[in-house]
Amino acid sequence: MDLRLRAFFEPKSVAVIGASRNPRKIGHIIVSQMLKAGFSGKLFPVNPKATQILGLKAYPSILDVPERVDLAIISIPAHYTIQAIEDCGKKGVAAVVIISGGFSEVGNRELEEELVKEARKWGIRIMGPNCMGVYSPSSNVDMLFTPDDVLPRAPRGNVAVLSQSGSLAAGLMTMLAKQEIGVSRFISYGNAADVDEADLLEYLSEDKETKVIALYMEGLKDGRRFMEVAREISTNKPVVVMKGGRGKAGTRAVLSHTGSLAGNEEIYDAALKQCGAIVAQTLEEFVDVCMCLATQPPAKGKKVGIITNGGGYGVVAVDSLEDNGLEVPSISKELKERLKRELPPFYSISNPLDLTGSCTADQYKIATQAMLSSEDIDCVMVIALMSPPLLDRPRLIDYMIELASSKEKPLVVISMEATEEITKQLRRLKHAGIPYYTDPSRGARAIAALARFGEVKKKGSISSESC
Amino acid sequence: MDLRLRAFFEPKSVAVIGASRNPRKIGHIIVSQMLKAGFSGKLFPVNPKATQILGLKAYPSILDVPERVDLAIISIPAHYTIQAIEDCGKKGVAAVVIISGGFSEVGNRELEEELVKEARKWGIRIMGPNCMGVYSPSSNVDMLFTPDDVLPRAPRGNVAVLSQSGSLAAGLMTMLAKQEIGVSRFISYGNAADVDEADLLEYLSEDKETKVIALYMEGLKDGRRFMEVAREISTNKPVVVMKGGRGKAGTRAVLSHTGSLAGNEEIYDAALKQCGAIVAQTLEEFVDVCMCLATQPPAKGKKVGIITNGGGYGVVAVDSLEDNGLEVPSISKELKERLKRELPPFYSISNPLDLTGSCTADQYKIATQAMLSSEDIDCVMVIALMSPPLLDRPRLIDYMIELASSKEKPLVVISMEATEEITKQLRRLKHAGIPYYTDPSRGARAIAALARFGEVKKKGSISSESC
DSSP states (O other): OOGGGHHHHSOSEEEEETOOSSTTSHHHHHHHHHHHTTOOSEEEEEOTTOSEETTEEOBSSGGGOSSOOSEEEEOSOGGGHHHHHHHHHHHTOOEEEEOOOOSGGGTOHHHHHHHHHHHHHHTOEEEOSSSOEEEEGGGTEEOOSSOTTTSOOOOEEEEEEEESOHHHHHHHHHHHHHTTOOEEEEEEOTTOSSSOHHHHHHHHHTOTTOSEEEEEESOOSSHHHHHHHHHHHHTTSOEEEEEOOOSHHHHHHHHHHTOOOOOOHHHHHHHHHHTTOEEESSHHHHHHHHHHHHHSOOOSSSBEEEEESOHHHHHHHHHHHHHTTOBOOOOOHHHHHHHHHHSOTTSOOOSSEEOOTTOOHHHHHHHHHHHHTOTTOSEEEEEOOSOOTTOOHHHHHHHHHHHHTTOSSOEEEEOOOOSHHHHHHHHHHHHTTOOEESSHHHHHHHHHHHHHHHHHHHHOSOOGGGO | OOGGGHHHHSOSEEEEETOOSSTTSHHHHHHHHHHHTTOOSEEEEEOTTOSEETTEEOBSSGGGOSSOOSEEEEOSOGGGHHHHHHHHHHHTOOEEEEOOOOSGGGTOHHHHHHHHHHHHHHTOEEEOSSSOEEEEGGGTEEOOSSOTTTSOOOOEEEEEEEESOHHHHHHHHHHHHHTTOOEEEEEEOTTOSSSOHHHHHHHHHTOTTOSEEEEEESOOSSHHHHHHHHHHHHTTSOEEEEEOOOSHHHHHHHHHHHOOOOOOHHHHHHHHHHTTOEEESSHHHHHHHHHHHHHSOOOSSSBEEEEESOHHHHHHHHHHHHHTTOBOOOOOHHHHHHHHHHSOTTSOOOSSEEOOTTOOHHHHHHHHHHHHTOTTOSEEEEEOOSOOTTOOHHHHHHHHHHHHTTOSSOEEEEOOOOSHHHHHHHHHHHHTTOOEESSHHHHHHHHHHHHHHHHHHHHOSOOGGGO
């Protein structure tokens, strides 16, 4: 791991080259967001025409900053960036984020190559260009140039999100914030002229804040190295990958977007799977899967037990689980006997187990406990419509939180936010680290990811030839 | 069409057999919900032990009701229902909803057959048994026995929703209410002992309140008749079908749920498609597709034009559209010239058309208008991240509403509710009849349904041999 990368995420001092007094300018918003995030290190705005920006002393050049600078964030026109890198080099800065666009994404490959050459000369690692940079709540770093009053930030958590595309990054942030999924490091790395996916994966694999690594990418410059790194990591931390630009028209769209060459879908798909990555097909799945991997243990196998209070929901859940390669086995003799003993006699004991509209919270507890402790079930899906009259909702949530706390086997809930009171109860689940989904199909895809991670972990280190 | 069915949806007078003073009883909630819904006809609680229920005069038997009764809703133990049907027959009631369970769904096929036999003797049509019945906002009918304080109702609209399963019906209602998708008739028809899917489809095909028919089913008793009716209707009104119990475990789950025999997946799938139905695989898709069909015209073909302000979103949208059998064609010469003329020179004109982070509402208007009026585009997907600094959000929404109002070509928006203000703007879109989705993949599935309906319409009446 390259220790210089740490400066991107946990800098003690940051210079913003191109800091501005104009609130509409990116160089202003970055300083403002760093302040709002409560950055506790030193912040140095650099602008030859200003003496003060947002109450901070401004410097004409980074070379005028009287203290050591760990990280420089550059937001100035593309053709000035080479000079800025030289200045950073002279100042001894190890890591630079280049927000500015105008490089390979608009066909200006030469300038981008020159940039990297200049950086290498000084031993500087570059993130970008053409990126939004980093949001890292644990270290109070927020250099995303879209203000948080239009782009609310996700809370602190353990999912590292990487996106080549800035707009996708913004969209993902909105989805994560809305679903209250916590992030450790949120990285928009743009053109990846220097620091690329493989470098970031390597760093994040040893990052204590990060449990799950989720990556949106369109193309890879060094596919072999990425696959090697992913293979190393994926048995330890789940690596979720969404690959944009799969079909023909998609490849064309990627070319006009980042200038990357999107590769053949089948090759990517096979390579990613061989390296133990968890492949997501849609943004919704990408986020849903992260929520589950961030909170639940891997599943030891594919056998899912379903508890429901609606027969139709059980049927739909079975379809979705099977669509995702999972199994809904007939209930074993042992488990059947236990449930028959503990539940009222009028329930027919099978998988899905239908507690019907006369369900109670205690029956949910009995059934969930029995399934969680059965050798024949690898993961439990609890479907709970919240309207049945005898169902004590707060108690049901209490039980689920209690039962899931051992984290020995995954537990996923299917339910729906309806009234304010029901929403409040369900949010309690989420805050206790139990994911819930509106639709059994979304839960099924998330469970499939848990089973996939379990399988990858079991295989351990895959031989390098197979990758 | 059997005119007796009208009494289920537009009764002038309703008797509730099994009405109760106990607020926890189904027979109480039904009366209470009918009153809350503002039912303007006559309502007669029937209960031998009460003189008054919820302020209404109660009658010992339906035979004691002094006026004509169009519809009886029965919620009494299963073994009393035969007698109740006889009473209804003597009273001249044409339509009866049997809420009570305890029939074929628990193996009691004989009682169910007896029930039907008794009803036929009197010329009565039965909905149920083992169902929730009807919610019909246009006629202020609401017999759903889950109170609206735990199961909020969807607003009035033009989607008819049919579900064999009561729990699925409840779940769908929650989803529809949350997404503010309006329903015309919402029907939980349970065991379908008498009135079945085909009868309801026939009725709804001529129902002026209904534009889209959406059906969740697990099995069909008379598959041939259903397919014939569906084929007749589907060229006129879109018929969306979700079939539960597709795989082996699913078939087993269906058997234990409704006692229906779920058939072979491939056969169902092929038959449904041949009859012009639009098949949904998940609940989310089912609801998403309804929202689109309810508001947008069918697409004349598969060619989708994409306008975006994020390159990555464009890439992801292309993938999703292609995954759903749609096309994202290169932009035609004519359209390219028009866009080049009308947009600022720094945009590269292609499909997806990327207006980038410097987009304005006016540029969105220009681009959308051009695509909507191009012969080479059948449907427009507008992706609008709401955070770009120059984007006047209220104006963008105004433009979209204006452009979509002609309803000549479908328009689908991809955006995300983030802040309160953004959510408010997006809700304006929805209230004006423009669907929006968080994830391009969800929008793509909805567009695929519009293209499918367009194709079915074009084919017109499919020859009966092909079905």
